[in-house]
Amino acid sequence: MRLIYEKSRAGRRASRIADPGVPAADVPAALARRTPPRLPELAEPEIVRHFTELSTRTFGIDTGFYPLGSCTMKYNPRINERAVGLPGFAALHPYQEDDGAQGALELMWRLQEMLAEVVGLDAVTLQPAAGSQGELTGLTLMRAYFADRGEDRTEVVIPDTAHGTNPASVAMAGYTLVRVQTDQRGNVDVDDLRGKVGERTAGLMLTNPSTLGLFEERIVDIAEIFHSAGALLYYDGANLNAVCGISRPGDMGFDIVHYNLHKTFSQPHGGGGPGGGPVAVRRDLEQFLPVPTVARDGDTFRLDHDRPKTIGKVRGFGGPFGVFVRAYAFMRMWGPGLRDMSEAAVVNANYVLARLRDAYELPIDRHCMHEFVVSARVLKREHGITALDVAKRLMDYGYHPPTIYFPLIVAEALMIEPTETETRETLDAFCDAMVAIAREAVEDPQMLKDAPHTRPVSRLDEAEAAKRLLVRYGFADHPTSE
Amino acid sequence: MRLIYEKSRAGRRASRIADPGVPAADVPAALARRTPPRLPELAEPEIVRHFTELSTRTFGIDTGFYPLGSCTMKYNPRINERAVGLPGFAALHPYQEDDGAQGALELMWRLQEMLAEVVGLDAVTLQPAAGSQGELTGLTLMRAYFADRGEDRTEVVIPDTAHGTNPASVAMAGYTLVRVQTDQRGNVDVDDLRGKVGERTAGLMLTNPSTLGLFEERIVDIAEIFHSAGALLYYDGANLNAVCGISRPGDMGFDIVHYNLHKTFSQPHGGGGPGGGPVAVRRDLEQFLPVPTVARDGDTFRLDHDRPKTIGKVRGFGGPFGVFVRAYAFMRMWGPGLRDMSEAAVVNANYVLARLRDAYELPIDRHCMHEFVVSARVLKREHGITALDVAKRLMDYGYHPPTIYFPLIVAEALMIEPTETETRETLDAFCDAMVAIAREAVEDPQMLKDAPHTRPVSRLDEAEAAKRLLVRYGFADHPTSE
Amino acid sequence: MTFTSLTDSDLNEMLGTIGVSSVAELFAEIPAGVRLDRRLDVDPALTEAELWAHLTELAGRNVDTGRELSFLGAGMYDHYVPAVVDAVMQRGELLTAYTPYQPEMSQGTLQAIFEYQTAICELTGMDVSNASGYDGTTVAADACFVARQTTGRERVVVAQTLNPQVRQVVRTFAPGFGMEVVEVPHTGGITDPDRFAAACEGAACAIFPQPNFFGCLEPAPELAAAASGAGALAVAHVDPMTLGVLEAPGAYGCALAIGEGQSAGNHIAYGGPHYGFLAARAEHIRKLPGRIVGETHDREGRRGFVLTLQTREQHIRREKATSNITTNQTLLAVAGLVYLSWLGPDGLREVGRACLSLAEHAKGRLGLPLAFDRPTFQEFAIRTGRPAADVIRAARKLGVHPGHALGRDYEGMDDVLLVCLTEKRSAADIDRLAEVLAEVGAVAA
Amino acid sequence: MTFTSLTDSDLNEMLGTIGVSSVAELFAEIPAGVRLDRRLDVDPALTEAELWAHLTELAGRNVDTGRELSFLGAGMYDHYVPAVVDAVMQRGELLTAYTPYQPEMSQGTLQAIFEYQTAICELTGMDVSNASGYDGTTVAADACFVARQTTGRERVVVAQTLNPQVRQVVRTFAPGFGMEVVEVPHTGGITDPDRFAAACEGAACAIFPQPNFFGCLEPAPELAAAASGAGALAVAHVDPMTLGVLEAPGAYGCALAIGEGQSAGNHIAYGGPHYGFLAARAEHIRKLPGRIVGETHDREGRRGFVLTLQTREQHIRREKATSNITTNQTLLAVAGLVYLSWLGPDGLREVGRACLSLAEHAKGRLGLPLAFDRPTFQEFAIRTGRPAADVIRAARKLGVHPGHALGRDYEGMDDVLLVCLTEKRSAADIDRLAEVLAEVGAVAA
Ligand SMILES: Cc1ncc(COP(=O)(O)O)c(C=O)c1O
Numbered sequence A, B: 001m002r003l004i005y006e007k008s009r010a011g012r013r014a015s016r017i018a019d020p021g022v023p024a025a026d027v028p029a030a031l032a033r034r035t036p037p038r039l040p041e042l043a044e045p046e047i048v049r050h051f052t053e054l055s056t057r058t059f060g061i062d063t064g065f066y067p068l069g070s071c072t073m074k075y076n077p078r079i080n081e082r083a084v085g086l087p088g089f090a091a092l093h094p095y096q097e098d099d100g101a102q103g104a105l106e107l108m109w110r111l112q113e114m115l116a117e118v119v120g121l122d123a124v125t126l127q128p129a130a131g132s133q134g135e136l137t138g139l140t141l142m143r144a145y146f147a148d149r150g151e152d153r154t155e156v157v158i159p160d161t162a163h164g165t166n167p168a169s170v171a172m173a174g175y176t177l178v179r180v181q182t183d184q185r186g187n188v189d190v191d192d193l194r195g196k197v198g199e200r201t202a203g204l205m206l207t208n209p210s211t212l213g214l215f216e217e218r219i220v221d222i223a224e225i226f227h228s229a230g231a232l233l234y235y236d237g238a239n240l241n242a243v244c245g246i247s248r249p250g251d252m253g254f255d256i257v258h259y260n261l262h263k264t265f266s267q268p269h270g271g272g273g274p275g276g277g278p279v280a281v282r283r284d285l286e287q288f289l290p291v292p293t294v295a296r297d298g299d300t301f302r303l304d305h306d307r308p309k310t311i312g313k314v315r316g317f318g319g320p321f322g323v324f325v326r327a328y329a330f331m332r333m334w335g336p337g338l339r340d341m342s343e344a345a346v347v348n349a350n351y352v353l354a355r356l357r358d359a360y361e362l363p364i365d366r367h368c369m370h371e372f373v374v375s376a377r378v379l380k381r382e383h384g385i386t387a388l389d390v391a392k393r394l395m396d397y398g399y400h401p402p403t404i405y406f407p408l409i410v411a412e413a414l415m416i417e418p419t420e421t422e423t424r425e426t427l428d429a430f431c432d433a434m435v436a437i438a439r440e441a442v443e444d445p446q447m448l449k450d451a452p453h454t455r456p457v458s459r460l461d462e463a464e465a466a467k468r469l470l471v472r473y474g475f476a477d478h479p480t481s482e
Numbered sequence C, D: 001m002t003f004t005s006l007t008d009s010d011l012n013e014m015l016g017t018i019g020v021s022s023v024a025e026l027f028a029e030i031p032a033g034v035r036l037d038r039r040l041d042v043d044p045a046l047t048e049a050e051l052w053a054h055l056t057e058l059a060g061r062n063v064d065t066g067r068e069l070s071f072l073g074a075g076m077y078d079h080y081v082p083a084v085v086d087a088v089m090q091r092g093e094l095l096t097a098y099t100p101y102q103p104e105m106s107q108g109t110l111q112a113i114f115e116y117q118t119a120i121c122e123l124t125g126m127d128v129s130n131a132s133g134y135d136g137t138t139v140a141a142d143a144c145f146v147a148r149q150t151t152g153r154e155r156v157v158v159a160q161t162l163n164p165q166v167r168q169v170v171r172t173f174a175p176g177f178g179m180e181v182v183e184v185p186h187t188g189g190i191t192d193p194d195r196f197a198a199a200c201e202g203a204a205c206a207i208f209p210q211p212n213f214f215g216c217l218e219p220a221p222e223l224a225a226a227a228s229g230a231g232a233l234a235v236a237h238v239d240p241m242t243l244g245v246l247e248a249p250g251a252y253g254c255a256l257a258i259g260e261g262q263s264a265g266n267h268i269a270y271g272g273p274h275y276g277f278l279a280a281r282a283e284h285i286r287k288l289p290g291r292i293v294g295e296t297h298d299r300e301g302r303r304g305f306v307l308t309l310q311t312r313e314q315h316i317r318r319e320k321a322t323s324n325i326t327t328n329q330t331l332l333a334v335a336g337l338v339y340l341s342w343l344g345p346d347g348l349r350e351v352g353r354a355c356l357s358l359a360e361h362a363k364g365r366l367g368l369p370l371a372f373d374r375p376t377f378q379e380f381a382i383r384t385g386r387p388a389a390d391v392i393r394a395a396r397k398l399g400v401h402p403g404h405a406l407g408r409d410y411e412g413m414d415d416v417l418l419v420c421l422t423e424k425r426s427a428a429d430i431d432r433l434a435e436v437l438a439e440v441g442a443v444a445a
């Protein structure tokens, strides 16, 4: 379809702006804009049609099953969208004085309390904008913690199964990365680990359940190893959907935890965001949390900026408030039933696993948590069909593909996370499709290589994109297509 | 796709209802329900997916061009949808006392005033639910008017071009129908008319511009004929979009007018409704209007129920208030510019007419107003291609077909109404498609007979539907398909 | 330009193609005498931002059920409308499409209507339902027209306990149908089957409510029998939200079941738009007004849905049609379907039970004399010892709207207040109502 | 069950297929010691209706810009957000999809981002833009990281007139990047190019605002030249809503242009979510953080869009990545695109002009001494003769929020009030502000 700029015609517009009825002012000529930006010029009807058509070329959870591993693509309740639209939330200025924002502050405070209880830690900052920023915030808290104790620790340990944001965050936080291996059962290799933890060790970053969808069986020993070395444990909360009300990171021994509100607590993913990455810490790390925090005095709530040892700010204001409204609403609707939510997620995942284990290779034979990883290695070896081919073919069956090629330690990985909101019928139909595709790999591999066959476009040439680097519309000079 | 009942599973549900926390009461056993209704049982995620998928199988104005003649399928501004959602409108009880509904009453009063000015009449009732109910209301007002004068008039004159609702309304109002012919220029045949108007004549129902999209050139003479016979003129406002601010029914001599708020004033059509069919009348008919009317005393507004000669009520309460909010919003955004709106509608229609007049037969060669009618008669005679075939084939080009086989006096009629909200590019592309189809009719008529080729279903068997009369899901006994 | 795209250059080129030199030429055929020679005398155009400010100001001057503790019902019920309903109604394709004349373009709308028809049949225990009528009043007039055409008879019997607005609308249109209307007065708050039977002799149809306008439960089976016994079509006017608890009209022999759909999935919205429903036994299908969707197949044998029995309708049958209706209330009916799907059978029963139980609790808690000592559903009529209108005015000053004054429509009931409870109200709200009623001097006379 | 579909029979059959006899078995690998042996201690679950009542109550205790005449700006601007923006954001497919890792499933999102990137490039006069950053503060830290990797230098220069929150965030993360931060104090409300030039010696980048936090217009071209001259990347932090009137950073030689997107199409929403934008000259593209969408073709030669240059990113480059970001602010950025499309170039200029003109008018009308006698845009700082914080508190009692107290972040400015005008305010509103300020004793000292 055409770009909105290709639909633009000089002189058309949707907006009408009222004349303010005061003398027209202007800026000094030296600072004035010379050539106007070429924004689209369309009447409102064409704008609505354009974005309506774009939406129909996008597959969302509302469209169908979206088992994108590690992303927890669960249903997003519509009441949450109604809630963020309340003027008292949507039109509240963040510099409003506290006595004019009591409702918002109470909501944030209550959310902090619920989040703390879910992970079993003492204090929460809602400020980080997403999981990866939660990581950077957590690592920055580590720095502050050790600096405060006058300790100079430079290394952070990460398992080879870690998500890419972990090492990236370590680097951005100025730490040196130390890698630890994964053992045969998919756990952190504790023997390998011992040798890598010492007085230079600031801490560990761990996802539990791991990115293999497996619970870290030796988590207690691991915590012991780090704590006895005076180091801290950081919990990457991306997989929290598996254990709400079942097992708490704080009880496992983690000192710092980040949440992904857009995963576990259903903030819609919006095609790539927004998200929310609150961070919870143990009591003795609380003093370093970003400002402002939300404090309670009896029945009133306030933003507390006066924290001498704070690391500062990691994002504007108190964080993505609209995301808090949705997460709060979601948690209030589940209440203590959050445990049932996680159980359903784990049951669904194990069911799909059980149905696929014969058709696809299961690298580690254990019950999974909320997601699991299978490999297309055999299909590749015997029929030349890769995880990518399987993913593309799934599109023809009407499903969004799983996460592929992650974690890196599993060849031809397909990481499948059904979430708790899918019906058994949907899971069965998906499993049937996966099994059928495994059969197609044998009978008609080329057809899989050519997949997808039913989308608005067929496989796209990513190399060409990287070569041409056409990353904006070029107007008159833009190459014509279609 | 499956029916929502086919997706239902016992024990599932979306709703949770709070226990009221008072002793449970029940109804007398004799009146209690024995077998529960088999409503769908689904969790919320499946409900959202079901209706999302249904929406993608529906073509709306937001999807594309919808030149459905006589229906004025113009763009529906999104601000109107935001407006009806305001709690002060959406959650206002119609039995609220007037002093607690001043905003709503003022809106209705202002809407009445604007509507009256647009048609050049004196008083307006907003109550009728749609155009056809406006007709029945108007005819009932005629009855009351003549009864009040002690006159016994039994006939209503209608041109052969009239929309089906006109004769149907005449019958339901207890009047006898008298048909008048259309002359060569598409006007009412005035000579034929004279002979049909007398003391038994209650009035005329006329659409102007007519359903041929032509302005009634002798409207002044026509009005004179009826008025001198003591009869009244009723204006079917379905085509008002052509003449806002350009020519007013009241000035033409009409005594009663209905509006279609869902056409001219952009209430979304909702797949078949809701609509709004206010009726405006000349001063001496005002006393008969339905109760309540909205009255103004200085700065306050009230519902007036005390109207001795009222015909009563034609619908509940004051009418479809949400429709009033949208129509009011729409009219306030155009203001006096409503004239520009109608001019644009007429320019667009004449442009399409000019581009199609060679490819399709134009029964009457005049400039059209907001819509026009062409005939596929030649295509049918020479290639067996009917208006229906052309309509179905247009779907493959991505357009909703025009209205077909109406008005009845034009064989193989295609009634095309582009409205003012379409771009010239859209009109050009549509004309190209129409011309291409005329060519296809010659080159590959069978392909047209088999159209549409690109919709979720191909041509549906209406005879089978009328024979089987399967008008509800039959659960266990329902015939299985797909 | 917000809603149009006609630039000056577009206009000039298009006029060129049309072959005129000015827009005015296009209107040359309009007789000079009837051309408007001035701009319309309406307020100047507002920008969207100005309009929004204006509308929020207007809405702000309405006291909605969120700003006042309201016990108003009387035909419009303040049930909770879940967010999914609004979300579906805002899907542009469903919102901006029209009547599905071209089924291949509108399978979504058609299937939704088919599913709606099924839900209405399930609720009412009937065989067929149309795609919706305008509201709960006009479907009563529709029912009379059906009866007129079916029985050839000319009398309509209505129970006086039927919603006054419904009766008014029937009275407005009956003469046009060539029918007269007879009302059967209530006996102690309900309709006496014998008096009803007597009136039904020779009648085309007889319409009674369940529950009735006083909130009381009618002896519906007996009333239906009385009508049928006299050869009149028995028509029950029911509230869909009661049908998880109360028996379905189809189960006690009604020919038609009609009602106001608002309570099931529509915001009260100061009276509309809402949907009226009309369901019937199979034998009446060819006489029903309005759209009916039926199942069929396409050429490849795939299931599909179409408007069926269109030969009943005005665009084909003209003056012989079963009705003049075309635009109906599809979007609101679909909202009803979404809501009923959200509720499911259990939710429907639970909401009904909650309302019923709260009402029973309120009767006791308020301690005011009941106008009628009868079983009720979610509404009941109490005597306030002074004009109910005054009680309402006084109570509203204290932020409580205590209900509807029945004296508006019924002789000798000036001191009768109709109190309504929905699941949105709580025991605490009832305590507050009791407090306020006492405070404003509503006392057991 | 609202959000899950697992009935008892489903569960039993599924457990059977899995080969376990209870759900507990699935968690057997969790060491006993770290299993939670109780229910979570959180409030009981609410129904949707209860939740809605609760949230409305909470929202009702916030005084939003519709309930108070507000002149607050200071980085979050109360412009009118048209209904089309919300309508597009509520399209379920756009709302509930995730990062377009699988382009064939996400052409809509990808094309929208490509169009967004184009709009940002047009606004800023830059060659490339990423798909969005978290907000206007974090993109500043991103810019520092880009500069660190590009220049190898270790100093960040920021003008003190830059939004204090932006400076705070830079200070938080710079140490991790191995960078130190130097601030250049303002001179009479703006940044002196010479002092700025001096600080830029050996710096990796230099960040300055336009307009600045006091509302004043900086000598942006000179500041950019000062930075570039010293071999530092010149980074302008700009408000998109000013760029129809003010020159584009690209036109005065900046290497990067960043800013807070909220003012262009997002509700203020107590601080988020919003989008930060980051645009650059083409030469920096391989160092940019975050997603970038590029155009390409499918096998049939049809145009399509994909995430490109992913080798910059964490999932491939891991600790060598240009950033750790993955989830960004796509939906808010798309809202920005819709809004900018709604405005068009003329609308953008008109809104800017309206704000500017209202601010100029207000300066005169309020008659209070300006803290800085400089050209401004839509905000200006005035001296209130008494602590601004007190003035605000007093004025709010009268229903007017007069602005932001600069003393919160700047030494010696306790009596300085930052007043903001958007196109939503009127001359009458300004009169009201003047009245209230006088009434609360804000006087020319
Ligand atoms: C295991 C893991 N860690 C961290 C992240 C980063 O979280 P975010 O995308 O919210 O920045 C992700 C996101 O997919 C993840 O899957």
Ligand SMILES: Cc1ncc(COP(=O)(O)O)c(C=O)c1O
Pocket: B070, B071, B130, B131, B132, B133, B163, B165, B166, B207, B211, B236, B238, B239, B260, B275, B276, B277, C325, C326, C327
């Ligand atoms: C000419 C004409 N008259 C009357 C009507 C009936 O109006 P409504 O559909 O609002 O009942 C229509 C509707 O299409 C029409 O086109």
